[in-house]
Each structure stands twice: as C-alpha cells, then as structure tokens.
Amino acid sequence: MNYPESYRYTKEHEWVSLAGDTATVGITFHAQEELGDIVYVDLPKPGAQLAKGDSFGSVESVKAVSDIYAPVGGEVLEANELLTSSPEKLNEDPHEAAWLIKIRVSDPNEFNNLLSAADYQTYVGAES
C-alpha cells in the first residue's frame, strides 16, 4: 500500500496532510484493514474546537467501534459528507477521497512532530 510521503502519521493510525494552515485528517490503510467492513462514520460539526489527542468521532465496522483522535489541534472546518452516505468508501480509498475532517491548525509544530511515512510503516510492521 502507498503511504504518501508528504503526509504525517500517528501511532493511533491517523494520517494528516497540511496545506497552508489547513490540515486534512484521515485514517490509514492499515487502520481500515484492521477494522474490516466499515458501516458508520461519526464526525464532528464544523466549528468544533479540538485539542491534539481529543476524541473527535468514531468509525464503526461490522465487528467493532473505534474512537478517532485528533492528531493536531484546531477548529474543524469541514467533515467529509461522502462518509455519511457511503461509509464503505473508507475501506476503498482511505488516503484520498475518504478523508474524515479538515482542521485549521493552531500549532504547525504538532504536524511536524508526527511520524513520517517510513517511520509509520516501520511501526505498523513491528506491531503486526
């Protein structure tokens, strides 16, 4: 699986891409694979304030429900409406079309301190 080099990753299996001060957040290919067939995605409304590490929603598969944590803090700008009607997209395209939320980041250093694509893949490899 391709883990984009320009993204940053967390040990909780989220990814973040940054354009200006807008971060796009999703869950990784590995995360969706672990969860299995996804049936519900719950996301916050625009305007919500998140601190790094806050639980901001959940992803529910046939088997189980998992919380998702904010990899960076800031204000929620947008939640991906595609996932309300088609949660299964998260299994198909987790790194692109099935992003979860966009955040206006308050501290860009939080992004820089996350794992690189290589480090994340090493971490996932060691975990399994």
Added chain:
Amino acid sequence: MTTAPLKRTPLNEVHRAFGAKMVDFGGWDMPVQYTGLIDEHNTVRNAVGLFDVSHMGEIEIRGPEAAKLTDFVTTNAVSKLKHGQAQYSGLLYEHGGFVDDILVHKVADDSFFICVNASNQEKDFEHIVGVSGDFECEVEFASGKYAQLAIQGPKALETAQQLTETPLAGIRYYWFTDGMFAGVPARIARTGYTGEDGFEVYVAPDVAADVWKAIMEAGKPAGIKPCGLGARNTLRLESKMALYGHEIGASISPLEADLGWIVKFDKGEFIGRDALVKQKQAGLKRKLTGFEMRGRGIGRDGYEVTIGGQPAGWVTSGSPAPTLNRNIGLCYLPLERAKPGEKIEIVVRNQAVEAETVPTPFYKRPQ
C-alpha cells in the same frame, strides 16, 4: 503475570498462506477474516464457505453406563437419540446456569461423542469427570484427536459429496455418519453454526491441511471461500444461535436464554434440574429477546438497554446483519417486556438510541 502463547490449530499455516487476518480468540490464534467479513458472510448464505473450527473441543464417553452419565450431565434427552444422531444440549451447574452448550452425538449405545466450546473444554471435562465416579464408563478428553472443518452454505452438499462415496443427501439435519472423506477416515455431521445447510467434518489433526485443500478444490465451481470467525459470528447471530459468554453463561439458565426446548424435565434426574424446576415455579424474571435498531447506531455486546430511560437489561450480541441489511441484536429484558413490538432504547456510547423488540430468528433459510 506471563502470557501463555496462543494455541494453534493444525491449519494455522494454511490460514496465513491464504492471507487471513489472525486474532487472539479465547487464547487461540484464529482467522477472523480472509477477504472480508461481509463477503464471507454472503458467500455462506449464497454459495459455500469453509471454516476451521478445530479449536472446538471433543469429549468422549464410553462404557456400559455412558448413556446414563451423558443423560445425567446434560439437559436434553439422550435416550431419544438413535445411532448416528446428534442433539444440541446444555451442560449445567447445580444452580441451573450453563457450564457450556454442547452437541451430543450418539456413536453407539455405549459411546457418545460430545463437541464443546474451545474455551470451556477443560472446565467441561472436569465437570463431567467430577460426577462420573458413580457410573461405569470412561470419560476421555479427546480434543487432541480431532481437527474440525465446517462446510456451510446451500452448495455445501454438492461440494462435500465430491469427496466421499457416502451418500450425503441421505444424512438428515443433526445426523452424522463415519466414513472416508477426502481419502481419510472422518466423522461427517450435518450440523453447523450458520443457519445454512452444511457439514461439520472431524478428521485427525495431521491430515487436516490436506482435507482443507481438497475441500477448497472441490468447492471451486461453487465459488467456495475460506471464512473466518467474524462471519461465523454474524451468521449465527442472524439465526439466533447462542454464543457462550454472550447469550449464555454460568449465571444464565436455559429457560432464560429461550432454550427451554433443550431441557427435558420428564427424562428424570440431571444436574441443574431442581434449580430449573424452582425457577419455573417462581416464574422467570428475564428472558432473551431479539431487537432491531430503529435509530442510527449499533447495539453492541454489553451495552445497557433502557425502557423509557429506566435500566431494563443488557445486550448480549449485536451487529449489522449483512443478509438483512439491518442492525440487529439479542438482549435480556424483564419477562413482561420480552416479546416483539416493545419500544426500547440501547445506550450506545452514552446516547439512548431507539430500538424495537422483534421476533426471532432474524433469518431463516429458504426451505
């Protein structure tokens, strides 16, 4: 505290080669899914799937009083069984709660073969041995002698028939026979835990991998797929089959679990009978009930059930039902509420979500 290494079935390598996702299932390293839970579930409903259930345990009771002992430790009527017939039954404590739910197979008048849950097998064996002293028979912990493969789905018969000269169509539901299967001696039972037609085949562990491959090959035209425990769980839930530790357990009686049909009070003395008689006389306080979510959410195992905001019970199993395209579950409710059409709420992550009790089983296969 040290962690014991996970136990492996003889098919562990095969699962890994097939790309299964493995999980710790009650101390066993088992495949939870291969291609995907929903895909595997639908394959069993529409074609045929193959499961490794070798983690299940086997206990054999043999001797002149084998039938008497088996009858004494189980709730169903062993005397009604004919040679080659199997029955679903309960192993109870004196207080009427479940030690385990089991399948009793009558091999001969003096020989019974009992299939038990993986995580309960040692406890079951101790329980039976503990009372066997008064009976002239031997009780053997036989799990090491068997691997078990489940071939399940509407195309299970045509798949399995290719591997044996025994006419399988002649084996009725909940009957079994011993014969050659894929070139090895096997016990072939028309049983399962999916709600579909199918067979559970018991073979020696050292040939299990060869038998698995032969079944996969024979099932190719029918579109067979290996299936994991994830699909096994959604399949059994749609068919309202109980899972130990969820619908049943040490603090739950068969009457509460809506399994009164496996309790034969008129057969005479058996462990747990007195407690069940008392419970019946006093009246049940709670009963297992099916529900469907009406609001958005899934009622999961252990979630609280409320009625009008007041605590009423708990969810024993809950999941999206792939065949029905609804979110279903089983829960314990006060007896007076344990009937279809009741408005209830499931507390999903601190939020009460509307649900309604419904008739069960949720799914019944077309006859």
